[in-house]
Amino acid sequence: MSDARPAGPFGRARTASRAGMPGLAAAVLLGLITSAAAEPYLPEHDDVVLERLPAADDPRVREARRLARALDRQSPDPEAALEVARRYVDLGRSEADPRFFGLAEGVLAPWLDAPDPPPAIRLERAALRRARHDFDGALADLDAILEVWPKDVQAHLDRAALLEALGDYAAAEQACIRVLRLYPGLVAVACLTSARSLAGLAQPSYDALAAAAAAPADDPTRSWALTILGEIATRLGDMASAERHFREALGSGARDVYLLGAYADLLLDQDRAGEALDLLEGEERADGLLLRRTIAAHRLDDPRLAAWRDAIRGRFAALRQRGAATHLRDEARFALEVEDQPKRALELASRNWALQKGPADASVLLQAALAAGAPEAAAPVLAWLADKRTEDVVLERLRRALDGVSS
Amino acid sequence: MGWLLAPAPVAAHKPSDAYLRLELAPDGSHRGAIDLAIRDLDQAVGLDGNGDGLVTWGELKARHGAIEAYVAARLEVGGEDGPCRLLPDEHLVDEHTDGAYAVFRFGLTCPAPASAIEVGYDLFFDLDPTHRGLLTVDQGGEVTTAVLSPERPHVRIDAEARAGIGVAGFFGLGAEHLLFGFDHLLFLVVLLLPAAHHRAGGRWLPVERWRVAAVDLVKVLTAFTLAHGLSLALAVTGVVDLPTRLVESLIAVTIALAALDNLWPWLPEQRWRIAFGFGLIHGLGFASALGPMDLPAAGLALALLGFNLGIEAAQLAVALPLLAMTFPIRGSTLYRRGLLPVGSVAAFALASVWFVDRAIASGVR
Numbered sequence: 001m002s003d004a005r006p007a008g009p010f011g012r013a014r015t016a017s018r019a020g021m022p023g024l025a026a027a028v029l030l031g032l033i034t035s036a037a038a039e040p041y042l043p044e045h046d047d048v049v050l051e052r053l054p055a056a057d058d059p060r061v062r063e064a065r066r067l068a069r070a071l072d073r074q075s076p077d078p079e080a081a082l083e084v085a086r087r088y089v090d091l092g093r094s095e096a097d098p099r100f101f102g103l104a105e106g107v108l109a110p111w112l113d114a115p116d117p118p119p120a121i122r123l124e125r126a127a128l129r130r131a132r133h134d135f136d137g138a139l140a141d142l143d144a145i146l147e148v149w150p151k152d153v154q155a156h157l158d159r160a161a162l163l164e165a166l167g168d169y170a171a172a173e174q175a176c177i178r179v180l181r182l183y184p185g186l187v188a189v190a191c192l193t194s195a196r197s198l199a200g201l202a203q204p205s206y207d208a209l210a211a212a213a214a215a216p217a218d219d220p221t222r223s224w225a226l227t228i229l230g231e232i233a234t235r236l237g238d239m240a241s242a243e244r245h246f247r248e249a250l251g252s253g254a255r256d257v258y259l260l261g262a263y264a265d266l267l268l269d270q271d272r273a274g275e276a277l278d279l280l281e282g283e284e285r286a287d288g289l290l291l292r293r294t295i296a297a298h299r300l301d302d303p304r305l306a307a308w309r310d311a312i313r314g315r316f317a318a319l320r321q322r323g324a325a326t327h328l329r330d331e332a333r334f335a336l337e338v339e340d341q342p343k344r345a346l347e348l349a350s351r352n353w354a355l356q357k358g359p360a361d362a363s364v365l366l367q368a369a370l371a372a373g374a375p376e377a378a379a380p381v382l383a384w385l386a387d388k389r390t391e392d393v394v395l396e397r398l399r400r401a402l403d404g405v406s407s
Numbered sequence: 408m409g410w411l412l413a414p415a416p417v418a419a420h421k422p423s424d425a426y427l428r429l430e431l432a433p434d435g436s437h438r439g440a441i442d443l444a445i446r447d448l449d450q451a452v453g454l455d456g457n458g459d460g461l462v463t464w465g466e467l468k469a470r471h472g473a474i475e476a477y478v479a480a481r482l483e484v485g486g487e488d489g490p491c492r493l494l495p496d497e498h499l500v501d502e503h504t505d506g507a508y509a510v511f512r513f514g515l516t517c518p519a520p521a522s523a524i525e526v527g528y529d530l531f532f533d534l535d536p537t538h539r540g541l542l543t544v545d546q547g548g549e550v551t552t553a554v555l556s557p558e559r560p561h562v563r564i565d566a567e568a569r570a571g572i573g574v575a576g577f578f579g580l581g582a583e584h585l586l587f588g589f590d591h592l593l594f595l596v597v598l599l600l601p602a603a604h605h606r607a608g609g610r611w612l613p614v615e616r617w618r619v620a621a622v623d624l625v626k627v628l629t630a631f632t633l634a635h636g637l638s639l640a641l642a643v644t645g646v647v648d649l650p651t652r653l654v655e656s657l658i659a660v661t662i663a664l665a666a667l668d669n670l671w672p673w674l675p676e677q678r679w680r681i682a683f684g685f686g687l688i689h690g691l692g693f694a695s696a697l698g699p700m701d702l703p704a705a706g707l708a709l710a711l712l713g714f715n716l717g718i719e720a721a722q723l724a725v726a727l728p729l730l731a732m733t734f735p736i737r738g739s740t741l742y743r744r745g746l747l748p749v750g751s752v753a754a755f756a757l758a759s760v761w762f763v764d765r766a767i768a769s770g771v772r
Contacts, residue, residue: 039501040440040442040499040500040501040510041499041500041501042499042500043464043500045464046463046464046465046468047463047464047465048463048464049461049462049463050445050462050463050464050467050500050507051445051446051461051462051506051507052460052461053445053446053449053455053460053461053462054446055455055460056459056460056461057460073533095420096420097420098420098421098422098537099420099421099422099423099446099535101422101537102422102423102535102536102537102538103450103534103535105535105536105537106533106534106535106536109533109536112536132537284419285419285420286420287419287420287421290419311419311504314419314504315419315421315504318419318421318424318503318504318505319421319422321424321541321554322422322424322539322541322554323539323554324422339651340650340651340652341651343655373761373764373765
């Protein structure tokens with residue numbers, strides 16, 4: 001899934017997931033089976049291992065399953081269900097594995113459509129709605145929680161992250177200020193500086209967050225703050241500092257698909273494709289990471305390119321088959337940087353921009369517009385960025401290039 | 408063969424899907440197969456007999472009865488005369504992008520050959536509401552697909568609707584791609600600028616009768632459609648596979664050459680030949696917009712037919728007004744010294760710009 005930076009880990013970190021709407025391409029691609037399927041076969045021995053279940057490698061999964069099995073689905077107990085749902089949501093986020101979100105939904109099924117569920121359940125439901133790409137529903141849930149629990153820091157943090165992803169920096173900032181008042185500390189500063197850095201205050205935000213992150217803090221928060229710091233530094237063009245921050249965040253050992261993706265993008269932007277491949281060694285399950293590996297392989301003419309490229313095509317096809325176009329940004333990047341189809345990339349990037357407006361979303365659209373020789377398509381995005389006063393060296397470079405084309 | 412297939416990358420993460428295929432025979436002897444992710448089945452009926460986190464073929468075999476019962480309880484296929492009976496056939500294994508699936512093949516005995524069948528699907532939804540059943544129904548080569556979800560657990564497939572769903576969608580897609588493909592549009596306009604004329608002795612002479620002009624127009628358009636239909640089919644089925652950048656550059660070249668021909672006739676006299684030759688290239692351009700298509704031959708043929716009809720319809724919508732405009736002024740000085748040369752030069756210039764743009768890599772790193 002197109003990973004988004006998780007919201008602040010107050011209590012537990014959460015994730016957001018990017019959405020797309022089924023486009024015309026969904027109608028076009030009618031497949032019998034996914035294009036990656038081979039023919040059905042009969043295994044030769046009873047001992048042949050067909051599948052390695054997630055429970056094999058991860059005790060968290062075993063524990064979540066054990067608790068899920070113990071649930072009484074006929075007369076559901078909100079506390080018990082919530083406990084299981086939280087674990088599944090955490091697993092879904094950290095592994096970028098949407099099946100866990102599905103299982104969380106299954107556990108919260110009695111409350112999924114309830115107009116007024118208990119606030120704690122509503123918070124998980126908001127996270128699941130985001131994962132389902134129902135941004136309006138997620139915001140509605142978060143607003144409702146805050147009416148009952150105006151001091152719930154996690155709800156404010158979730159809201160801020162969502163608003164930032166949608167490009168409403170002013171509202172995100174307001175939410176972060178609430179966090180600051182309720183729970184001053186690194187989490188609040190990171191929340192605030194993240195939003196402000198996109199709204200014309202990049203350098204002051206960096207300085208403030210760097211100072212705050214220097215103080216000791218617990219690991220998930222620090223790692224999250226360092227990720228944001230790295231992103232702001234990247235946008236300011238200070239690649240050396242950005243890399244230092246990403247490495248430090250990785251050093252804490254927490255598994256974070258989003259962070260790996262951000263660092264890989266930094267390396268790719270600096271034409272260090274080989275290092276990007278090394279960084280993502282073994283990372284193939286999460287679509288976003290395989291995509292970056294494939295982009296790196298494409299640039300280096302790596303022999304593994306064909307297999308990875310086919311795998312990604314198969315994954316996008318599988319998603320289109322089920323009517324979900326959840327990876328529009330990734331699809332656009334794939335079309336642009338691997339398949340060499342700038343027009344199609346521009347179309348995908350434009351559809352993506354209608355749904356979310358982060359710097360990465362702007363970047364792929366501007367690059368596609370440039371490659372497709374269609375600077376007029378970039379105009380609304382450039383206008384939007386100018387209005388928000390977003391500072392980003394990559395976007396600025398693209399803007400100058402597009403200006404050169406259209407004049 | 409066994410477990411070692413062609414080198415497959417590590418399985419992806421994706422939401423939960425099952426693949427249900429039904430083949431409906433006219434005499435009521437239907438067959439089906441359902442691909443169920445081993446991961447999903449393990450949640451639903453339990454597969455890991457020894458609890459070591461690995462599912463072996465032996466463990467899966469031990470649960471085949473449970474799988475059959477699970478499917479029979481939650482999958483209903485029926486017609487107007489009542490439900491069909493599910494007859495287990497064989498169990499196999501298959502690979503999809505996200506791992507191994509159990510393949511359960513079965514026969515269906517239905518009360519009477521029905522013109523409409525209903526499918527009711529209720530697998531896994533209670534455990535995972537994001538699960539989807541991806542249904543493909545094949546009725547003698549005509550393919551219908553549907554996505555079954557908790558919001559839409561039933562689908563009805565009937566005789567009249569099935570052909571329409573696919574073809575109508577592709578018709579719209581074809582029309583849209585022509586109308587929004589400015590290079591294809593421009594080529595058509597350039598080709599049809601001299602629409603109400605024919606060439607004789609190196610000059611454009613007006614055609615006297617509307618009917619002749621119209622017939623010529625249809626010949627040109629049909630030749631174009633046949634050509635791009637052919638190359639589209641070849642490209643979509645993978646027989647022809649040229650890089651997009653090359654195709655896009657060549658399309659610009661076709662426009663430039665056609666524009667040049669308007670001013671200094673050098674291409675064959677019969678416009679339909681030009682339309683056919685250059686149409687082959689434009690068809691490859693359409694293919695890159697369609698993307699890969701993975702249908703059985705009959706379904707693919709219908710889809711392409713719909714797509715090409717859509718393009719043809721859009722072409723007519725562009726060409727007929729063009730002819731109506733140029734016909735009254737055919738042979739006039741306004742046309743010969745004004746519209747034709749100016750339009751052709753402008754098109755040539757634009758096409759040249761596109762060619763340079765497309766042939767040379769552009770992009771910022």
